[in-house]
Amino acid sequence: MSGPLPLRFVLSAPSVGQLPPSRAEVAVVGRSNVGKSSLLNALGNRKALAHVSKTPGRTQLLNCFEVTDGATVIDCPGYGFASVPGRVRATWQQMIEGYLLEREPLEMVVVLVDGEIGPTKLDVTMLGWLRSHTVAHSVVATKADKVKSSQRERRKREVAAGCDLLPSDIVWVSATKGTGVEALRRHVRLWLHLG
Ligand code: GDP
Numbered sequence: 001m002s003g004p005l006p007l008r009f010v011l012s013a014p015s016v017g018q019l020p021p022s023r024a025e026v027a028v029v030g031r032s033n034v035g036k037s038s039l040l041n042a043l044g045n046r047k048a049l050a051h052v053s054k055t056p057g058r059t060q061l062l063n064c065f066e067v068t069d070g071a072t073v074i075d076c077p078g079y080g081f082a083s084v085p086g087r088v089r090a091t092w093q094q095m096i097e098g099y100l101l102e103r104e105p106l107e108m109v110v111v112l113v114d115g116e117i118g119p120t121k122l123d124v125t126m127l128g129w130l131r132s133h134t135v136a137h138s139v140v141a142t143k144a145d146k147v148k149s150s151q152r153e154r155r156k157r158e159v160a161a162g163c164d165l166l167p168s169d170i171v172w173v174s175a176t177k178g179t180g181v182e183a184l185r186r187h188v189r190l191w192l193h194l195g
Contacts, residue, residue, distance in 0.1 A: 006068070026107060034078070107193075
């Protein structure tokens with residue numbers, strides 16, 4: 001199977017307990033503005049697919065999309081809104097951590113890192129947390145088109161080093177140009193056992 005992932009919005013859940021049953025699930029996390037919505041739209045080849053995740057009231061929820069029966073993708077709330085008060089942030093953190101630790105069908109957590117600016121402190125914290133809890137995860141660098149081709153190799157090494165990974169561990173994508181999108185779809189299909 002190749003081509004767009006037929007992502008269909010199912011529901012938004014305030015906690016892991018309210019998510020629908022799933023056989024295999026991939027979660028997408030990243031700080032706000034990393035390009036998560038654009039990438040989900042690119043994976044599904046739909047313009048406003050992940051728009052739903054950005055509607056008021058849904059930005060702090062686990063937004064569930066189904067690829068096929070029992071194979072799901074969760075768009076997790078973006079972390080790192082500077083304007084969010086500490087109390088609200090703590091609630092989000094609890095929800096995301098609860099989800100990442102307790103969700104049984106979770107096969108892979110895709111951590112989005114902005115390819116142009118590299119991993120932020122929050123990204124590094126998230127990666128350290130996933131490692132320390134042995135949650136399977138994979139780093140995807142977004143906005144590849146923003147890196148000049150003359151700087152690409154060096155940038156790939158820098159981003160990988162910042163994530164404490166090898167350059168070959170990271171898939172680079174551009175939602176705008178479509179670069180790497182099909183490669184990422186293939187990974188997602190494998191993680192969801194649809195490959
Ligand atoms: P989210 O907050 O993580 O969902 O991020 P968005 O998908 O809304 O993207 C944040 C900003 O980055 C928007 O202005 C997008 O147009 C831009 N953006 C997202 N993906 C890409 C990309 O692949 N290339 C470029 N050049 N800009 C992108």
